[in-house]
Amino acid sequence: xxxxxxxxxxxxxxxxxxxxxxxxxxxxxxxxxxxxxxxxxxxxxxxxxxxxxxxxxxxxxxxxxxxxxxxxxxxxxxxxxxxxxxxxxxxxxxxxxxxxxxxxxxxxxxxxxxxxxxxxxxxxxxxxxxxxxxxxxxxxxxxxxxxxxxxxxxxxxxxxxxxxxxxxxxxxxxxxxxxxxxxxxxxxxxxxxxxxxxxxxxxxxxxxxxxxxxxxxxxxxxxxxxxxxxxxxxxxxxxxxxxxxxxxxxxxxxxxxxxxxxxxxxxxxxxxxxxxxxxx
Ligand code: OGA
Ligand code: MN
Numbered sequence: 370x371x372x373x374x375x376x377x378x379x380x381x382x383x384x385x386x387x388x389x390x391x392x393x394x395x396x397x398x399x400x401x402x403x404x405x406x407x408x409x410x411x412x413x414x415x416x417x418x419x420x421x422x423x424x425x426x427x428x429x430x431x432x433x434x435x436x437x438x439x440x441x442x443x444x445x446x447x448x449x450x451x452x453x454x455x456x457x458x459x460x461x462x463x464x465x466x467x468x469x470x471x472x473x474x475x476x477x478x479x480x481x482x483x484x485x486x487x488x489x490x491x492x493x494x495x496x497x498x499x500x501x502x503x504x505x506x507x508x509x510x511x512x513x514x515x516x517x518x519x520x521x522x523x524x525x526x527x528x529x530x531x532x533x534x535x536x537x538x539x540x541x542x543x544x545x546x547x548x549x550x551x552x553x554x555x556x557x558x559x560x561x562x563x564x565x566x567x568x569x570x571x572x573x574x575x576x577x578x579x580x581x582x583x584x585x586x587x588x589x590x591x592x593x594x595x596x597x598x599x600x601x602x603x604x605x606x607x608x609x610x611x612x613x614x615x616x617x618x619x620x621x622x623x624x625x626x627x628x629x630x631x632x633x634x635x636x637x638x639x640x641x642x643x644x645x646x647x648x649x
Pocket of ligand 1: 461474475476481504505506617618619620634636
């Protein structure tokens with residue numbers, strides 16, 4: 370992993386880990402937000418799957434504007450998680466006002482909004498309060514997971530369409546959506562495993578017991594340690610990821626009892642894929 374900065378056009382970056390991710394070193398999004406910067410960030414995301422831009426003092430409105438440059442903001446289906454007046458921005462928190470399910474809503478391997486017809490392209494988290502311990506996000510590189518399969522695993526994976534439901538519910542309370550397990554990236558065309566964990570409740574055309582076994586096996590494959598990067602947040606980190614190339618998982622939280630245990634993230638998820646012109 371290089372510790373030196375690398376230039377991508379005007380953006381100075383360095384690797385976040387060996388498995389994936391870039392840190393952008395010279396950007397102040399309050400000053401520099403414009404379509405050219407958005408396109409440069411999108412291009413880096415298509416190549417590296419996760420970006421972290423440190424020290425971004427963004428208001429929720431700034432975050433919504435940033436998101437809107439990438440695509441169409443998605444309003445979360447649980448209305449009480451949306452920020453008042455900014456329905457496209459969601460507040461994740463371990464404060465007292467959250468029930469147990471909301472507290473750890475992201476603490477499982479998943480793909481954002483895969484339980485919908487058009488899942489999220491990008492998700493952004495802005496670190497508004499960071500606990501002293503824990504509170505990271507794990508990312509599993511699904512391009513690498515796709516590449517690291519045997520021929521027979523790959524053949525099976527290519528033939529599978531997963532049936533997804535919100536929170537993996539099987540009680541018919543939420544609609545079902547189908548997505549192929551192997552997808553070409555909508556912009557780069559690079560193949561990756563997609564939605565390989567958690568929300569899958571079945572496989573099209575496969576008996577349930579066999580589907581369960583196959584899905585468990587792909588989930589296990591997709592989340593092996595060599596594919597994982599753990600992001601440890603600093604205050605005012607802005608982290609953006611490309612849901613087409615990774616799975617992610619919040620670390621389990623307990624409810625904050627004091628200030629140094631508080632974790633507050635403002636989140637935006639978008640639909641839409643900014644096109645890039647192919648140049649750096
Ligand atoms: C989510 C999620 C990650 C985190 O809200 O969908 O994955 O670290 N959050 O909070
Ligand atoms: Mn998520």
